[in-house]
Amino acid sequence: MDRTIPLTRFKASSRPKDAVVCFDGKWSDGIFKTWGDLLRDTAKMRRFIESRDTDSYILHCADFWYFGVTFTALLQCKKAVHLTQNISEKFLSEALLPGMELLTDAEVENSLYIPEIIERSEDPTTEETETAPEIDGETTRIFLFTSGSTGRPKAVPQRMKEFEEDNAFIISKWLDKISERKFVSTVSQHHIFGFLFGFSLPFATGTPFRRKRIEFPEEFEELTDEKYLIVATPAFLKRTVEIVEKLNMRDPWIFVSGGPTSPELAEKTKKLFGICPLEVYGSTETSGIAYRMQDRDGLTWTPFDNAKIWLGDDGCLRIISPYIKDPAGFATADMAEMLENGKFLLKGRSDSIVKIEEKRISLTEVENRLLESGFIEDVKVIALSNDIRQYLAAAAVLNEKGKKRFEGEKKLALNKYFHDYLMKFFENTVIPKKWRFPDKLPTDIQGKKHKEEIAALFEVK
Secondary structure (H helix, E strand, O other): OOOOOOHHHOOOOOOOOOOEEEEEOOHHHOEEEEHHHHHHHHHHHHHHHHOOOOOEEEEEOOEHHHHHHHHHHHHHOOOEEEEOOOOOHHHHHHHOOOOOEEEEOOOOOOOEEHHHHHHHOOOOOHHHHHOOOOOOOOOOEEEEEEOOOOOOOEEEEEOHHHHHHHHHHHHHHHHHHHHOOEEEEOOOOOOHHHHHHHHHHHHHHOOOEEOEOOOOHHHHHHOOOOOEEEEEOHHHHHHHHHHOOOOOOOOOEEEEOOOOOOHHHHHHHHHHHOOOOEEEEEEOOOEEEEEEOHHHHOOOEEEOOOOEEEEOOOOEEEEEOOOOOOOOOEEEEEEEEEOOOOOEEEEEEHHHEEEEOOEEEEHHHHHHHHHHOOOEEEEEEEEEEOOOOEEEEEEEEEOHHHHHHOOOOOHHHHHHHHHHHHOOOOOHHHOOOEEEOOOOOOOOOOOOOOHHHHHHHHOOO
16 A cells, blocks of 8 residues: 555655556446546646636536546646536526636536546646646635535635645544545535545545446445445435345445434445444534444544534534634534533534524424434424414425335324324424425435425425
């Protein structure tokens, strides 16, 4: 295994020219991109970028290879890089600033098409490939986008310095799991988790990563030829355990982030893959700050060794870590319970607290009680309002047990059952007044449920 070489410290001589960086399909297909290919394609992109006067770029690539060489070239040229999770017209209208250009592998009007740039560029000289500019991790300008609590894209400034410190901790804990596997990701590299674990981490460890994101659960059935490390969201794992009945993967390892993994999902994932996922807790603003494996830790989170965590007066987590630039730390909206051993339990988000007829209620608490019924596998509770008052509405997906229990029942019977069930825990005034029981809840590409899309389920058709 080659020594760890993060993006900001690599040189042309860091790895052998024939070392595999990226692969297409499955490993045994033998369709590789090598270290020599990396040096050549980054030099081509660097030459193109240097020929333009643009200082800030939006970068969006479905292909991890095009993403990696272009991202590297942009940093080498000291450009500002905005990693957007989509390039829809609406999103770009809110994110694209005057003077910015879009670099992409999608055929989008008025964009710079990366595959064509690389294909049509002349081969670089030996000097261009062997003397690539160094990347200063402290001065890199990287922007990731989070919807925050407003649902609108918000640019969060980042640096490679903090990203690589995050990677260094993961490497210090799980290098043996990483080094003996090949990376496959279900997560977009434009999201912090996908970027850190799908590109930056395997680059630093010299571990080959898959060129295309896993988009369909059935793709796992083909990955039986090699040991793979899977980067996933709970939403994708949920889709997988619902669709795939049996897997013969060889000793996989799973990193998961992007939302809570329910105990039921953790158990089903272990049954299908043979391993319980290792969950990483964090956000775009904080990066990774804690981890757990539910078959060992239950619902308890263990903070990263280099993170200082405590509760603020509002009961929400406060964090100081090398990944957070502000020395005062970062105040999250995540409510928690600190345990005597320094670990903690998450109790939902503070923005999930609403007032219904002057009574404060946690939407997360209502969701958790519904999950505890044993008949629901996924749920989202939101606050709605009409001309008279504010009230709660619940969208719940029945699990197999729930489908059998309520087979043939009218929706009114389901409404009554869950209303009566919640009456054991809450006053009638705060129990959801509207119910929907869809086959699945609407989510974005990272598996997050946005209030606007859930609210649309309750609109009168």
